[in-house]
Amino acid sequence: MPLAHTLTSVPVTVDQEKCIADKGCTVCVDVCPLDVLAINTEAGTAYMKYDECWYCMPCEADCPTGAVNVSIPYLLR
Amino acid sequence: MTTTQNEDAILEADVLVIGGGTAGPMAAVKAKQANPKLKVVLLEKANVKRSGAISMGMDGLNNAVIPGHATPEQYVKEITIANDGIVNQKTVMAYAQASYDMIQLLDSWGVKFEKDETGDYNVKKVHHLGTYVLPMPEGHHMKKILYRQLKRHRVQVINRYMATRLLTGSNGQVAGAFLLNPRTAETAVIRAKTVILCTGAAGRLGLPSSGYLFGTYENPTNAGDGYAMAYHAGAELSGLECYQINPLIKDYNGPACAYVTGPMGGYTANSKGERFIECDYWSGQMMLEFYRELEGGKGPVFLKMDHLAEETISEIETILHSNERPSRGRFHEGRHTNYRDKMVEMHISEIGFCSGHSASGVWVDEHARTTVPGLYGAGDMASVPHNYMLGAFVYGQIAGEDAAAYCADNALPELDAVQVAQERERVLAPLKRSDGITPYQMEYKIRRMVNDYLQPPKVTRKMEIARERFAEVREDMQYLCASDPHELMRAMETYFILDCAEMAAAASLYRTESRWGLYHYRVDYPETDNDTWFTHVQTIKGEDTMPTCFKRPIDPYIVELDEEEKDSYSKLRINKSAQQ
Numbered sequence: 001m002p003l004a005h006t007l008t009s010v011p012v013t014v015d016q017e018k019c020i021a022d023k024g025c026t027v028c029v030d031v032c033p034l035d036v037l038a039i040n041t042e043a044g045t046a047y048m049k050y051d052e053c054w055y056c057m058p059c060e061a062d063c064p065t066g067a068v069n070v071s072i073p074y075l076l077r
Numbered sequence: 078m079t080t081t082q083n084e085d086a087i088l089e090a091d092v093l094v095i096g097g098g099t100a101g102p103m104a105a106v107k108a109k110q111a112n113p114k115l116k117v118v119l120l121e122k123a124n125v126k127r128s129g130a131i132s133m134g135m136d137g138l139n140n141a142v143i144p145g146h147a148t149p150e151q152y153v154k155e156i157t158i159a160n161d162g163i164v165n166q167k168t169v170m171a172y173a174q175a176s177y178d179m180i181q182l183l184d185s186w187g188v189k190f191e192k193d194e195t196g197d198y199n200v201k202k203v204h205h206l207g208t209y210v211l212p213m214p215e216g217h218h219m220k221k222i223l224y225r226q227l228k229r230h231r232v233q234v235i236n237r238y239m240a241t242r243l244l245t246g247s248n249g250q251v252a253g254a255f256l257l258n259p260r261t262a263e264t265a266v267i268r269a270k271t272v273i274l275c276t277g278a279a280g281r282l283g284l285p286s287s288g289y290l291f292g293t294y295e296n297p298t299n300a301g302d303g304y305a306m307a308y309h310a311g312a313e314l315s316g317l318e319c320y321q322i323n324p325l326i327k328d329y330n331g332p333a334c335a336y337v338t339g340p341m342g343g344y345t346a347n348s349k350g351e352r353f354i355e356c357d358y359w360s361g362q363m364m365l366e367f368y369r370e371l372e373g374g375k376g377p378v379f380l381k382m383d384h385l386a387e388e389t390i391s392e393i394e395t396i397l398h399s400n401e402r403p404s405r406g407r408f409h410e411g412r413h414t415n416y417r418d419k420m421v422e423m424h425i426s427e428i429g430f431c432s433g434h435s436a437s438g439v440w441v442d443e444h445a446r447t448t449v450p451g452l453y454g455a456g457d458m459a460s461v462p463h464n465y466m467l468g469a470f471v472y473g474q475i476a477g478e479d480a481a482a483y484c485a486d487n488a489l490p491e492l493d494a495v496q497v498a499q500e501r502e503r504v505l506a507p508l509k510r511s512d513g514i515t516p517y518q519m520e521y522k523i524r525r526m527v528n529d530y531l532q533p534p535k536v537t538r539k540m541e542i543a544r545e546r547f548a549e550v551r552e553d554m555q556y557l558c559a560s561d562p563h564e565l566m567r568a569m570e571t572y573f574i575l576d577c578a579e580m581a582a583a584a585s586l587y588r589t590e591s592r593w594g595l596y597h598y599r600v601d602y603p604e605t606d607n608d609t610w611f612t613h614v615q616t617i618k619g620e621d622t623m624p625t626c627f628k629r630p631i632d633p634y635i636v637e638l639d640e641e642e643k644d645s646y647s648k649l650r651i652n653k654s655a656q657q
Binding site: 002003030031033034035050052053054055058061070071073075077 | 124
């Protein structure tokens with residue numbers, strides 16, 4: 001059974017200007033209960049890798065530079 | 078494809094606590110306090126700093142038993158009645174008697190509870206009979222406070238490892254757990270004298286009406302891990318037919334929340350803005366009235382606050398939009414719902430298992446012991462009914478202290494190499510398949526079937542069909558594939574979810590009566606039958622590896638009920654003629 005890649009719009013966005021993942025920060029990745037955030041090492045910023053969000057907000061609340069924004073997933077909005 | 082190592086790292090602990098949300102940190106701290114020499118390990122699938130149902134805090138205690146406001150006997154009565162008599166009162170009493178000490182302990186740790194001008198706790202009435210709700214307007218610091226205590230007591234924390242199965246010893250006692258790292262797919266074994274399961278609710282059992290897999294009422298990381306692991310280890314589970322179903326904000330799927338707004342004058346109303354239930358405390362009976370209003374032409378159901386004064390509404394907003402589920406303000410904004418001029422549309426949640434809110438859990442006694450020697454349970458997943466956050470703390474304490482004592486008398490069980498090898502093969506199999514069925518598809522299908530066939534009103538024929546469909550999905554497990562370690566974690570959770578779905582069907586079919594309002598409303602058996610069914614229904618893993626149910630008699634009550642109180646939760650609907 002072959003697999004397909006289906007794109008989806010994700011609820012967590014990261015301001016590339018503000019994100020300091022390139023300086024070694026991983027706070028949002030660390031605190032996510034569902035482990036859905038990751039660091040793009042090439043860009044040096046965090047991003048939402050998996051669309052599995054509980055819109056619970058530790059990533060946004062704990063980000064030291066205010067780079068993370070959680071919106072309500074589209075299906076619920 | 079990720080390569081995997083050939084051997085498992087082997088760790089050791091005296092007390093292994095699985096789940097670092099609410100009950101878990103308390104269990105670990107209390108085990109360590111009981112005997113500082115013990116090696117206490119707290120395992121967390123996420124990170125203890127922000128994990129579990131209270132990752133963003135909690136806005137209040139729902140079941141505070143505070144001298145001067147309530148007595149333990151009163152509380153035991155209240156919960157016995159709310160749970161239609163099916164309770165092991167000793168477990169509820171053990172909670173109630175320790176409730177006030179726990180509040181004072183949390184207070185000394187820096188948790189801020191609402192107090193009046195004299196410094197007394199400002200307890201509010203939400204339940205039908207007694208007064209137990211204590212607001213925590215600044216409850217968003219809860220996880221930070223727990224984390225500080227973990228550090229102070231030198232609990233060893235292991236973040237980002239999930240337990241996939243418990244290991245058992247030659248006498249059936251618990252011997253440890255098999256672990257998976259969801260970022261690297263590394264596996265490990267942790268041997269332990271005792272294990273305390275604190276893994277929360279089975280929150281990904283039903284599918285939310287939004288269709289979004291993770292838009293659940295419970296923190297969706299709680300996939301029923303503890304229910305499934307206890308089941309496979311041979312433990313008894315109880316009351317699984319007494320589902321958790323809650324009245325929530327439609328689509329957002331978070332609490333509305335009646336416990337915060339109720340004492341301030343808000344209430345649940347029908348589409349005409351009329352009150353239709355006398356008491357907003359979450360019970361099966363309340364949910365049945367909610368369901369009838371929704372389906373009976375007077376729905377949708379709303380939370381009404383638009384009649385309240387501006388300062389009251391501002392206060393409600395401050396609490397609700399900064400605690401527990403703080404993104405709720407954003408949701409309302411997106412839908413242009415302002416509490417001042419619009420009622421908040423509500424709906425019925427997906428079904429789940431959760432003793433924190435209803436009564437479906439791994440069976441524990443008043444010492445938090447399961448039926449497997451050395452295995453404990455605390456919090457949402459353990460069978461003490463309506464236990465909520467404070468009950469999780471209290472039973473975390475009870476489990477931690479009892480487990481510490483158990484360690485003194487018991488050696489570390491031998492490791493069963495065959496058991497470990499089989500589990501290793503099961504866990505890593507999906508990663509070795511380059512195609513097949515993804516965990517998301519399989520999970521969606523199971524949960525959609527749960528909605529179609531298991532959610533109340535329960536119909537015998539539908540639940541039988543559910544079992545056929547679940548058996549087919551179980552066959553498909555051989556095709557379950559994961560493209561990375563993260564998906565492998567979801568694949569293991571899919572197993573948990575299927576186990577829970579099969580248990581939910583078995584327990585619901587077994588109890589051939591209706592009880593707990595909507596939670597177990599069986600269309601083919603609409604009446605409550607106390608002659609046959611005034612009993613616990615237990616579920617264990619049968620010889621055929623499928624869930625098997627049996628009756629466990631209810632222990633004699635230690636607090637007798639007054640005749641006129643017995644059906645007070647069955648008379649929640651407002652009687653129109655009496656009102657006029």
